[in-house]
Amino acid sequence: MSKTRTLRRLTSEEKKLKRYKLWQGIKRDKLLYIMLIPFVLYYILFFYMPMFGLQLAFKDYSPLRGIIGSQWVGMKHFVNFFTGPYAWRVIRNTFMINIYDLLINFTATIVVALMLNEVINKHIRSAIQTVIYMPHFVSTVVAAGMVVSLLSPSSGIINTILVKLGMEKIYFLAEPKYFRGIYTAMNGWQSIGFGTIIYTSAICAIDDSLYEAASIDGAGRLQKIIHITLPGIAMTITVMLIMKIGHMLSSSAESVLLLYQPITYETADVINTYVYREGLESANYSYSTAVGLFNGIVSFILVIGANKLSHKVNNAGLW
Numbered sequence: 001m002s003k004t005r006t007l008r009r010l011t012s013e014e015k016k017l018k019r020y021k022l023w024q025g026i027k028r029d030k031l032l033y034i035m036l037i038p039f040v041l042y043y044i045l046f047f048y049m050p051m052f053g054l055q056l057a058f059k060d061y062s063p064l065r066g067i068i069g070s071q072w073v074g075m076k077h078f079v080n081f082f083t084g085p086y087a088w089r090v091i092r093n094t095f096m097i098n099i100y101d102l103l104i105n106f107t108a109t110i111v112v113a114l115m116l117n118e119v120i121n122k123h124i125r126s127a128i129q130t131v132i133y134m135p136h137f138v139s140t141v142v143a144a145g146m147v148v149s150l151l152s153p154s155s156g157i158i159n160t161i162l163v164k165l166g167m168e169k170i171y172f173l174a175e176p177k178y179f180r181g182i183y184t185a186m187n188g189w190q191s192i193g194f195g196t197i198i199y200t201s202a203i204c205a206i207d208d209s210l211y212e213a214a215s216i217d218g219a220g221r222l223q224k225i226i227h228i229t230l231p232g233i234a235m236t237i238t239v240m241l242i243m244k245i246g247h248m249l250s251s252s253a254e255s256v257l258l259l260y261q262p263i264t265y266e267t268a269d270v271i272n273t274y275v276y277r278e279g280l281e282s283a284n285y286s287y288s289t290a291v292g293l294f295n296g297i298v299s300f301i302l303v304i305g306a307n308k309l310s311h312k313v314n315n316a317g318l319w
Contacts, residue, residue: 056289086269186259
């Protein structure tokens with residue numbers, strides 16, 4: 001009994017000590033916590049509070065009755081979605097567009113960062129990095145407008161070049177087979193520069209003595225990249241890959257909406273654009289909420305799965 005009491009006393013004292021250290025840390029870093037308040041409020045107001053509306057996925061929403069008063073229908077909207085004619089199309093397109101983006105743009109970002117690291121002249125490297133980073137600040141609307149102008153069948157520079165070469169004009173944005181390539185190219189143009197900065201920062205953290213030792217051993221540039229640079233940024237690549245996989249079902253609806261047309265729905269229509277049309281254009285609020293909830297659940301599963309796989313492969317992950 002006395003041992004048990006002693007253990008309980010020690011446990012309570014340890015808890016008190018932890019609370020004391022916690023409050024001391026809060027007092028010490030109070031300014032940082034105060035700066036954190038706006039971000040916490042932002043996520044509470046715009047991410048967590050709207051979750052109250054997820055119950056619409058299981059109800060037939062009526063604006064007169066409100067969310068709480070609407071009739072409960074269970075899994076009706078999920079059944080309608082999966083038995084409907086568009087479920088497979090939007091799921092397939094969402095995955096295909098994101099797989100294109102993952103294989104091409106994600107890989108290209110790493111390759112560009114490695115190439116920039118090999119540029120010896122700092123001024124040239126900075127100039128190149130600035131040029132490829134600038135598109136990140138171009139709004140999606142402007143970027144889509146530029147793509148539409150470039151690919152215009154009447155006045156676009158691409159079709160002008162095709163005509164000069166003796167070829168026929170192509171209405172690229174009206175051809176379903178071209179949509180995924182156009183979207184991937186536009187997204188890559190806007191995102192590669194930003195990703196390059198992240199990987200370049202990770203490369204700068206690698207100890208220079210490793211490169212010096214490799215040079216003494218006679219290693220070439222390619223060998224240094226394979227055996228030093230890539231392992232040195234492996235953790236960063238892992239984190240970025242997990243985040244990318246987590247957003248696989250959250251395709252940039254704005255870009256797709258600005259580029260696609262009914263004639264290209266076969267390869268362009270993704271889950272987010274389908275939710276937009278059903279929810280805002282057709283006012284099927286409950287049905288669109290059900291589709292959006294399905295999207296969120298699958299994204300959550302993908303993040304968890306990617307993180308676990310990352311831990312098994314290289315003992316690293318987001319948590």
